[in-house]
Amino acid sequence: MAxxxxxxxxxxxxxxxxxxxxxxPGSRSVVSNRYLETCVRxxxxxxxxxxxxxxxxxxxxxxxxxxxxxxxxHFGKELLSFASDNFLPLALVTGVSLGFANPTLGCxxxxxxxxxxxxxxxxxxxGLTLRTEAIxxxxxxxxxxxxxLASILLLTPSFSRLVMLVQLQPQELVTGLGIFCxxxxxxxxxxxxxxxxxxxxxxxxxxxVASNLLGILTIPxxxxxxxxxxxxxxxxxxxxxxxLIVTLLIPLIIGKVIRETxxxxxxxxxxxxxxxSRMNAICLSLVPWIQVSRSRSLLLSVEPKxxxxxxxxxxxxxxxxxxxNVLSIRILTGGSNSKNSKGNGTAVLLVASQKTLPVMVAVxxxxxGAFGEPGLLVLPCVAAHLNQVKTLxxxxxxxxxxxxxxxVNIRLCRS
Numbered sequence: 001m002a003x004x005x006x007x008x009x010x011x012x013x014x015x016x017x018x019x020x021x022x023x024x025p026g027s028r029s030v031v032s033n034r035y036l037e038t039c040v041r042x043x044x045x046x047x048x049x050x051x052x053x054x055x056x057x058x059x060x061x062x063x064x065x066x067x068x069x070x071x072x073x074h075f076g077k078e079l080l081s082f083a084s085d086n087f088l089p090l091a092l093v094t095g096v097s098l099g100f101a102n103p104t105l106g107c108x109x110x111x112x113x114x115x116x117x118x119x120x121x122x123x124x125x126x127g128l129t130l131r132t133e134a135i136x137x138x139x140x141x142x143x144x145x146x147x148x149l150a151s152i153l154l155l156t157p158s159f160s161r162l163v164m165l166v167q168l169q170p171q172e173l174v175t176g177l178g179i180f181c182x183x184x185x186x187x188x189x190x191x192x193x194x195x196x197x198x199x200x201x202x203x204x205x206x207x208x209v210a211s212n213l214l215g216i217l218t219i220p221x222x223x224x225x226x227x228x229x230x231x232x233x234x235x236x237x238x239x240x241x242x243x244l245i246v247t248l249l250i251p252l253i254i255g256k257v258i259r260e261t262x263x264x265x266x267x268x269x270x271x272x273x274x275x276x277s278r279m280n281a282i283c284l285s286l287v288p289w290i291q292v293s294r295s296r297s298l299l300l301s302v303e304p305k306x307x308x309x310x311x312x313x314x315x316x317x318x319x320x321x322x323x324x325n326v327l328s329i330r331i332l333t334g335g336s337n338s339k340n341s342k343g344n345g346t347a348v349l350l351v352a353s354q355k356t357l358p359v360m361v362a363v364x365x366x367x368x369g370a371f372g373e374p375g376l377l378v379l380p381c382v383a384a385h386l387n388q389v390k391t392l393x394x395x396x397x398x399x400x401x402x403x404x405x406x407x408v409n410i411r412l413c414r415s
Contacts, residue, residue, distance in 0.1 A: 087278050088192070089390050091285035096386065099292030106293020115290050115358060118283040120251040122188040125276050125283075126205055127255020128269050129195070138202035141344035147332055148207040148348040153214055156321055156352070157182045157222040164226065166313060170302070173310040175227065176377035177317065179363065180384060182222040183355045184215030187248065188287075189389045190351035192280045196393070199346030207351050209248050212359065216241045219363060227371065243362065284389075287357060291382045298375040307380075314384030318391060322353045350392055357385040 083090060099106045109115070138145070160181035166174050185208055194204035259266045269276060292299075299307065329345045360381055364374045371377060 088196070088281040088284070088393055091281045092288055092386055092389060095285035095287075095289030096292050099289050100296060103293035103296045106290045109286070110290045110294055115287050116247055118286040119187050119247045119358065121283045122192070122280055123248055123251035124255040125280050126191055126201070127252045127257075128259050128266075129273060129276055130202060130205065130252075130256055130259065132260075135202050138200060138206050141200055141203045141347070144329065144332060144344045144348045145203055145207055147328065148352045149211055149214070151325055151328065151348075151352040152185050152207070152211045153218045156324070156355075157218070157226065159317060159320060160222070160226040163313065163317060168306055168309060170306075170372070170376055172372035172376035173302075173306065173380045174313070175371050176360075176364070176380050177310065177313055177384065178227050179223060179371070179377065180314075180355050180357075180360050180381045181317065182219055182226065183360045183363075184211040184219075185351045186354045186356045186385075186389075187212065187358055188280070188284050189385075190354050192277070192284060193389070193392050194347045194350050195277060195280075197346050197350065198343070199350065200343040201347070203344055204347040204351050205252065207348065209252065211351075212244050212248060212356065213241065215359070216244065219359075223363075239366075244359075288382060288386055291357065291361070291378065295375050295379045295382060298373070298379055302376075302379070307383075310380040311383045311387070314380055315387050315391075318353065318384065318388040321355075322349070322392075325349050325352045353392065354388050355381075355384070357381055 158181075160178040163174060163178045163181060168174050187208065190208055191201060191204045195201045259269065326349065329349055333341050333345055357378075361378055364371075364377050367374075
């Protein structure tokens with residue numbers, strides 16, 4: 001009898017256990033409690049299984065997997081995110097790869113002076129994105145700005161003396177890096193990297209324009225002193241000065257005038273700064289593309305071991321400039337941790353730790369072979385230009401806070 005009584009007792013198993021839990025945590029069940037209560041009262045037989053009309057594309061049988069299409073979507077999304085976050089180095093690598101793969105287009109672009117137009121485009125974009133209040137911030141950062149000019153024009157050219165002590169064959173590889181040390185800061189990448197790093201872009205612009213214009217006066221002196229051994233070298237100073245006015249200052253003014261004249265367009269620029277940053281990166285990548293296309297045949301004629309040694313010298317040169325400027329900025333700021341100090345320090349560190357490639361190419365072309373084959377002089381500087389841009393981009397993009405701490409605490413990186 002006890003057995004029969006136990007069989008009459010209501011089963012403890014939930015008769016609705018056949019309804020599975022939602023596939024994804026947090027989602028609502030399709031079947032509500034009210035509906036279940038109604039079914040209990042009205043239904044005498046309960047189906048044991050509910051069979052799907054078609055097979056599921058889920059991976060795994062527990063219902064908690066991810067579909068193959070979802071995996072592909074997630075992978076594509078991650079790939080696009082990576083490309084977006086690393087647009088500048090990818091653009092530079094693409095430019096170099098295209099120069100090696102098919103130099104014809106790069107040589108054609110050089111024939112029509114496309115690099116000059118790209119530089120003009122960079123400074124027009126800089127003028128378009130330059131807010132008026134940022135100019136005031138640049139004026140307030142004048143002490144670091146003065147140091148930046150002194151570092152670029154007076155202090156770092158002396159590094160060429162150390163570079164010239166290295167012996168390589170052909171010696172033009174070393175001589176080119178020595179001339180590279182005497183150059184002012186980069187025409188475009190310093191400003192672009194400052195914007196990406198969240199520094200004072202207006203201060204970076206001011207130092208860039210001033211150093212390149214004043215550099216026309218200092219370049220002949222330093223090249224004659226450190227490269228030519230005191231022998232006078234003739235430079236077309238007037239021609240270079242006019243060229244920089246046309247490619248730097250005038251485009252910057254044009255961009256700023258357009259911004260102040262058309263307020264609607266200024267709002268569009270402010271709302272699409274990421275787009276204009278990518279346009280800047282594309283313009284910047286045209287320089288290594290053209291230079292690699294021009295120098296491809298010479299690069300193939302140089303022994304890989306020798307060329308790698310020249311690349312190593314260029315990397316050490318850039319790291320030396322970076323360390324020197326970090327220490328100097330640390331001393332000048334006195335360890336200040338304010339937002340303005342960080343922004344100004346970032347701008348000066350970026351522009352003062354780089355050297356310009358286009359001006360160096362213009363100087364070498366005007367020398368007309370006085371220090372050797374022009375292509376071999378330029379070749380290691382192309383690699384040095386790429387290395388300095390990629391190094392600073394990685395430092396500031398992947399660990400921006402770490403590099404700000406580096407300025408204050410004299411540390412090159414923090415893991």
